[in-house]
């Protein structure tokens with residue numbers, strides 16, 4: 053029974069939690085409910101998934117993995133975790149182009165919130181969706197496909213358009229990846245170059261010393277491998293966790309050990325707790341060309357940040373044309389923060405909001421930020437179109453919760 057989110061900082065206010073076993077059961081539930089909200093694996097840090105009505109998980113629907121090699125796609129059950137999808141896909145010689153830092157999250161939950169990994173050429177995960185099947189407020193099941201007018205607002209949709217039952221994702225031929233951790237990137241201005249040095253790159257800092265303590269490089273087989281001494285760094289002499297003092301066996305293999313895409317692109321292994329488990333998270337997105345300006349703005353508040361910070365991660369994301377993507381219309385740099393699970397974090401989040409807001413920051417839909425709804429709306433050029441779409445598909449506000457009301461009303 054789902055009663056709170058993974059981090060434990062949000063206790064859901066739902067009057068009931070449902071686990072339908074069939075699409076028909078789900079349709080009946082949605083059609084008969086005044087207020088309903090889907091929940092995935094509960095890995096969000098704010099009240100995005102909450103409702104005072106009925107909370108519904110689609111994890112109990114019959115599992116679906118339908119691979120269409122000819123069309124280059126796979127249709128999966130929306131409640132499935134990425135970790136359950138990747139094995140059959142890899143066995144078929146296929147891959148997802150990218151993954152987030154953990155395979156524990158549901159496909160629909162990740163797609164709904166603009167979840168992303170890293171890589172100059174890699175888009176957010178929802179931008180690889182080519183169709184969704186969704187139960188709308190009237191209980192009808194419809195399919196929305198790429199190319200249709202509403203599609204760009206229908207995947208990254210914050211749960212506002214209905215309960216997604218299946219997602220069709222683009223796939224590519226399977227590929228191998230080797231991962232290295234380099235230490236001691238002391239020059240903040242070198243981060244931009246570092247992010248472009250491999251297929252997927254993450255730079256980690258505690259904002260307590262000079263520059264970045266670790267840079268994680270995920271290099272596709274066949275791509276050039278950064279040399280030891282690259283950008284003044286040193287290759288780590290053993291496996292690393294990005295958070296000080298945490299066991300690195302929770303992390304995917306490093307030191308250049310060859311492996312398949314799905315065992316290197318996430319930072320964390322499915323069989324272990326991702327990150328530290330005792331934490332809160334925030335993330336802000338800036339235009340990629342403002343990476344340096346963003347780092348300097350954060351450097352200016354480092355003494356506020358450092359005392360409650362477990363680690364800060366910088367990643368890059370390719371632009372896409374979906375309406376609510378964190379990278380909508382612009383190549384993007386992402387500044388992620390894993391905080392201590394403490395009340396002292398709230399004013400620090402406000403300080404980072406204030407530091408990055410003048411640079412055009414967009415907050416992560418599923419993490420902590422107190423940016424005013426009016427500012428948030430203005431940050432997404434197509435927000436008005438999306439709000440119109442929500443109004444058209446859900447005029448009675450069946451999927452509305454307090455989070456959406458603050459954003460839309």
Ligand SMILES: Cc1cc2nc3c(=O)[nH]c(=O)nc-3n(C[C@H](O)[C@H](O)[C@H](O)COP(=O)(O)OP(=O)(O)OC[C@H]3O[C@@H](n4cnc5c(N)ncnc54)[C@H](O)[C@@H]3O)c2cc1C
Nearest residue numbers: 090092093094095096153158160161164167168211216418
């Ligand atoms: C340790 C950790 C690491 C993380 N790493 C990353 C990362 O690398 N990159 C990143 O961008 N984010 C990251 N996140 C955030 C995470 O990806 C998002 O919170 C994501 O939404 C989690 O998916 P979920 O299934 O848990 O969704 P939930 O938190 O359960 O739900 C999130 C939203 O999705 C909607 N939703 C869920 N299922 C459905 C459905 N079937 N139909 C319609 N709407 C639905 C909900 O209504 C809600 O609005 C991380 C979180 C944690 C805890």
